[in-house]
Amino acid sequence: MGIVRKTKSVKKVIDTFENANQALSVVELVKKYDGEMNKTTVYRILERLEEEGVLHSFTGKDGLKWFAKQEDASKVQSTHPHFQCQECGKSECLSVDVEIPSVPNYSIQKANLILVGACSDCQS
Amino acid sequence: MGIVRKTKSVKKVIDTFENANQALSVVELVKKYDGEMNKTTVYRILERLEEEGVLHSFTGKDGLKWFAKQEDASKVQSTHPHFQCQECGKSECLSVDVEIPSVPNYSIQKANLILVGACSDCQS
DNA sequence: AATATAATGCAACTAAGATGCAATAACAAA
DNA sequence: TTTGTTATTGCATCTTAGTTGCATTATATT
Structure with a gap:
């Protein structure tokens, strides 16, 4: 169903994503809210926040689940890639669009695009 | 390191990939070789086979680890996407090339590109 | 304030993947 | 072909991500 009640916990999570300009892994969030x-x-x-369209999720390079806020309703179905830094582990949505190739006999419905490298803070 | 000895088990795994024109998940392989x-x-x-360059791996849409044979040495570092069928779960390497966008201040070293949809056998 | 039920906490569970160590099997050299 | 070295395997155990059922609590509505 989605969110019906704005509980304290829900507000905290929304607030966290509002103030974080990056994607957050579930593992990270569970740790953050420990206690x-x-x-x-x-x-x-x-x-629930994902069902509501407030957040969107993706699978990171190591198989962990990540969430980030759904910036714009128009971008909902667009296939933006996610960047993941090998050094610090941070991840964020990239606003560039990746051209999804069409493959004969295959219908492609969505994509999980992870670009891995070094972020601006971690260049050597 | 890599493979030093061609044991029966190693031969079996190599043989499986030779005869499978698709990617195989570790979970699937563990089940296959049960007993x-x-x-x-x-x-x-x-x-070890990955270190040797015989196989390459990627993370599937659900976070599981998949392997497929490394067709060609020249393709080793190329960023080909992997297709994963939502219906039957099968996965395979796509030979198309996806244009990796360059992002200012970020150095992108590799990519995990998963395209999700319906394969030729599973079109509705 | 009373009520219906969504949301939470807790405990227990599942499944993927990793690790340490003793036993075994490849393979090179004698 | 036998021997010795050591890579590889099996087994048990552990870790961690994610799930589930159920009793309790809190939210929103009347």
Whole structure:
């Protein structure tokens, strides 16, 4: 169903994403809220926020689940890639558009595009 | 490091990839070899074959690890995408090239590109 | 204030993947 | 072909991400 009630925990999570200009992994969030919010609650809030269209998710290079805010309704179905830094581990949405190739006999519905490298803070 | 000894198990794994024109998930392989090869062994053989350049790996849409044979030495560092079918779960390397956008201040070293949809067998 | 039910906490579970160590099997050299 | 070295395997155990069921609590509505 999605979010029906704006609980304290829900507000906290929304607030965290408002103030973070980057994607956050579930693992990271569970740690962040340790003591104030149950692990299961974090998972469920993220799930609902995604259904609501407030957040979107992707699978990181190491198989972990990440979430980031859904900036704009118009961008919802667009296939923007996510960048993940090998040095510091941070991840963020890239606003560039990646051309999804069309492949004969295949219908492509969505994409999980992870670009891996070094972010601006971690250049050597 | 890499492979030093061609054991029966190693030969089996190589043979499986030779005869499979698709990517195989570790989970799938562990199941396939149940009874004849230990789970840990499967993980370690795949790891070594990847180091050797015989296989390459990627992270699937659900966070699982997949392997596929490294067709050609020249393609090693190329960024080909992987297709994953939502219906049957099968995955394979696509030979098309995806244009990796360059992002100012970011150095992109590699990519994990997963295209999700319906394969030729699963069109509705 | 009373009520219906969405949301949370808790405990327990599942599944992927990793690790340490003793036993075994490749393979090079004798 | 036997022997010795050591890479590889099996086994048990562990770690961690993510899920589930259920009783309790909190939110929003009347």
